[in-house]
Amino acid sequence: MSVTADNTSAAPGGTHSAPADAAGTGEPLRPHAEDAFADELTALAAHDDRPRPPRWKLSPWAVATYLLGGTLPDGTVITPKYVGPRRIVxxxxxxxxxxxxxxxxxxxxxxxxxxxxxxxxxxxxxxxxxxxxxxxxxxxxxxxxxxxxxxxxxxxxxxxxxxxxxxxxxxxxxxxxxxxxxxxxxxxxxxxxxxxxxxxxxxxxxxxxxxxxxxxxxxxxxxxxxxxxxxxxxxxxxxxxxxxLPLPASVEAEVDIVARRVDQIGRSLDLPAAPDGIDEIRRVVTVFRELRDGITADGRTKVKSPSGTLSTAEAISVVTGGLALAAHFGDGVLRPGDVAAGILGAVVRDPAADRVVWQEYLEAVVREREGWTDFYRACRDVSG
CATH class of the missing domain: 3.40.50.300 (P-loop containing nucleotide triphosphate hydrolases)
Structure with a gap:
């Protein structure tokens, strides 16, 4: 699964530049990958002594390192762009x-x-x-x-x-x-x-x-x-x-992906750091995985799955929206009330069938889970 964010300066070997805003002074909301990670690509090219196919900017080994992350001999850290099996990349x-x-x-x-x-x-x-x-x-x-x-x-x-x-x-x-x-x-x-x-x-x-x-x-x-x-x-x-490309294999892998990606998006939007709300990120990911898989994480309780996909990308969207609420209408710390509405919107796509699925999950699983009382109350309040 994935991790990261993405035109201001020319990329290594690239010639295009980022468009300015209407006044000609703004930064792009989402730079292209070659611009957002130009420093990493330049560092990789400088240390890349392996054979490169015709017109490739990097060798296959360096391309894989760029996606999967690593540390170069000079200490430059290449951030992971994808979290998942190395062989796939x-x-x-x-x-x-x-x-x-x-x-x-x-x-x-x-x-x-x-x-x-x-x-x-x-x-x-x-x-x-x-x-x-x-x-x-x-x-x-x-x-x-x-x-x-x-x-x-x-x-x-x-x-x-x-x-x-x-x-x-x-x-x-x-x-x-x-x-x-x-x-x-x-x-x-x-x-x-x-x-x-x-x-x-x-x-x-x-x-x-x-x-x-x-x-x-x-x-x-x-x-x-x-x-x-x-x-x-x-x-x-x-x-x-x-x-x-498979879904993340474990809760921790998916939490890592969501936290990394939200942090990158959040920095571009001047939102609070995602690690401040890691507990809520873990809850969002857990809820999505259990509803997606049709069974709780401990394997004891079967649950119904809603009509939506509840993907990692949707979890990222829910947490990013929650951070925006925390920043603009809260104290900057991600709390259950900040993510509850986003979870409801992601889960309940079919107002009739999905709402029943969500209510059953909320009462049978979330309500009984130790340490989730505030989360349960927040979700119940927005669910009506």
Whole structure:
């Protein structure tokens, strides 16, 4: 599972800069990974003496270290971006060094987008070559479009052509990203088949093609809860090496992930430090895990599961919202009353069925748990 936050200065090997606000003076709310962690990427590059694939900014070993964390010989600490099995990261990085594309698959909230962004930042120094998949994503988003003013004035030409992020990545030997691949209509998905198999993008209007240069690859993400929406064709699936990102294996691992990520988000929003509310973070994570798994942590009591996913990402959102309440309407310390409403909103998605599930869990589990009296009262108060 994941951990971290993410354009102000140019990243190692990158050329883009962060947009300013309307007055031209503001910092971005969420910098791209290559900007937020530019110091770490620079330090890794300086100590990286291992072979690098063509156009990679770092070696596969250094990319894995960037994601998993570590300490360099000079004492520089590389913060973990992903908390989970090392082999998963190693397989993902190795896939990008081959001619097969990478598909990150998992339930919502397992850090697919987060891992995708950090992989692209470490490999290419630029995580912004992104296609966001939706039900309305057109073929042009993956192939290319046209500047219609130039097209009408001068006819089809390379100057009238508007390259997609994937086309740019092919031409520059970089890593492109496609988010939520299975949300994209099947006929648009299949645009990728020729790109991934032949490493070529035809431009029939000009009688030309763009050939991918060495260093090009593609990372796609897909939510396995979207099965049946727009399944990948067998031809397209064969072009990917699929890596499944699991939910955190233990309570402590998930608490660590939530605390780290909330701390990063909180610093950007000037919120209190997450460790001040570690007990509440642990309670939120415990509640989410028990409802998700359908059984209490001690294995003694079965509980019903609500309709939502109750992912780690949602736990991060609940705790961040709680910290904001504590900062602006409390004493800055995260308390049960700060997270109770957020938990209710995350659990009760279906007002009828989920509310029954929540009330049963609240009375049968939370009420009886030693040391959880304040938490129970806060949750009961917001639950009506």
């Amino acid at each position: 190693e397989v993902a990085v190795t896939t990008l060094a081959t001619d097969r594309a990478l598909l990150l698959l998992g339930v919502p909230g397992t850090a697919k987008t987060w891992v995708s962004e950090h992989l692209a930042a470490a490999v290419s120094g630029d995580s912004t070559l992104l296609v966001q998949g939706t039900a309305g994503t057109p073929e042009e988003a993956i192939r290319y479009g046209w500047n219609y003013a130039q097209l009408l004035a001068n006819g089809p030409s390379r100057t009238a052509l508007v390259p997609s992020p994937v086309m740019r990545a092919m031409a520059e030997g970089m890593t492109a990203r496609v988010e939520e691949l299975t949300r994209i209509p099947a006929d648009v998905q299949d645009t990728l088949i020729t790109i991934l198999s032949e490493k070529t993008l035809p431009i029939p209007e000009l009688g030309q093609e763009v050939q991918a240069v060495r260093g090009f690859n593609l990372i796609a993400t897909a939510n396995d809860r979207d099965r049946g929406v727009n399944e990948l064709s067998s031809a397209l699936r064969r072009r990917f090496n699929t890596v499944v």
